Amino acid sequence: MKTSLLFISLLFTVSLSKAQTTTKDTAKSSTDSLMNTLSIPEKGEPVIATFKATRLILSQTTETVKKHGLNFLVIHRFGDIGGSAGGGKTLWGLDNSSDIYIGFEYGLSDNLNIDFGRSKFESLLELGLKYNILHQKTDESMPFALTLIGKTGLKAYHSNTPVFDNYSNRFSHLLQAVVARKFSPALSLQVSPMYIFNNAPFPFLYGNERRFLALSAAGRLKFSKRMGLVIDYVHPFSNFRNSSVNPRFYDGLGVGIEIETGGHVFTINFTNAQAISEFNYLNDTESDWGKGQFRLGFTISRIFDFNKKHKSGY
Numbered sequence: 001m002k003t004s005l006l007f008i009s010l011l012f013t014v015s016l017s018k019a020q021t022t023t024k025d026t027a028k029s030s031t032d033s034l035m036n037t038l039s040i041p042e043k044g045e046p047v048i049a050t051f052k053a054t055r056l057i058l059s060q061t062t063e064t065v066k067k068h069g070l071n072f073l074v075i076h077r078f079g080d081i082g083g084s085a086g087g088g089k090t091l092w093g094l095d096n097s098s099d100i101y102i103g104f105e106y107g108l109s110d111n112l113n114i115d116f117g118r119s120k121f122e123s124l125l126e127l128g129l130k131y132n133i134l135h136q137k138t139d140e141s142m143p144f145a146l147t148l149i150g151k152t153g154l155k156a157y158h159s160n161t162p163v164f165d166n167y168s169n170r171f172s173h174l175l176q177a178v179v180a181r182k183f184s185p186a187l188s189l190q191v192s193p194m195y196i197f198n199n200a201p202f203p204f205l206y207g208n209e210r211r212f213l214a215l216s217a218a219g220r221l222k223f224s225k226r227m228g229l230v231i232d233y234v235h236p237f238s239n240f241r242n243s244s245v246n247p248r249f250y251d252g253l254g255v256g257i258e259i260e261t262g263g264h265v266f267t268i269n270f271t272n273a274q275a276i277s278e279f280n281y282l283n284d285t286e287s288d289w290g291k292g293q294f295r296l297g298f299t300i301s302r303i304f305d306f307n308k309k310h311k312s313g314y
Helices: 003-040 240-244
Strands: 068-081 096-107 112-119 123-132 145-155 172-182 185-199 209-224 225-238 252-261 264-273 295-305
Touching: 225 264
Parallel strands: none
Antiparallel strands: 068 096, 068 295, 096 112, 112 123, 123 145, 145 172, 172 185, 185 209, 209 225, 225 252, 252 264, 264 295
């Protein structure tokens, strides 16, 4: 009997020892697994608010309206501040309006927008798609953002030239890629190559091209929580525009202040471009900063969110 009890006690001791060893190994394995999990670097998150609005002065940005959001745009250009058409007699351009643009941008998804707008300049109607294909990441796995834009413009009511006898001549098309990077919370820069195709050349002058490339460069420098300096420049690569003397064409240049006020983004700017749409200012900018032919303008952007489950990021 004693032998049996001794054997049972020995067996229990061995089993307990093995159980303790197994428990320690399991705990060590769990700890190692947890440490390995913690040591795995987090995946980079998309950089947000590279720019505060979908547009600057002349250019569109990489920003898109979120899904089921609607961006209502009002853009205005006054008349020349100086030069023969400006001065005190026109209250430095405030009596005149060179262009007015009313537009809507709707988010089909967070990355895909459909846009519609109308300009006073040439009675232009335009329809476009905007797709944010790449997002800059916080871990630098993607160092920049990329947005593609395609637009079609129609000058439906322009009838003072026989060139528009064929209705298809009223159409123009634009392809654009916007590449942007947020270098710091204060500084964002972008470049944007563009290709414009006019079914009929505009202006209607001998030797003018129907199609050409252009390149824009723009940036924003924040100097307070809700305000920043913006600058926007565009150069058309057009032999006709570079060599023309009468009329003489100029690159578009705009500078301004961007102000964020809750759901609104408000931009006050000065630019030599009379027109607001790319279809117009790329083709026909004849105003010279050096002659006082620049004007006051403003842009108001207001986001409406129609998705109850989604909080707007603007």
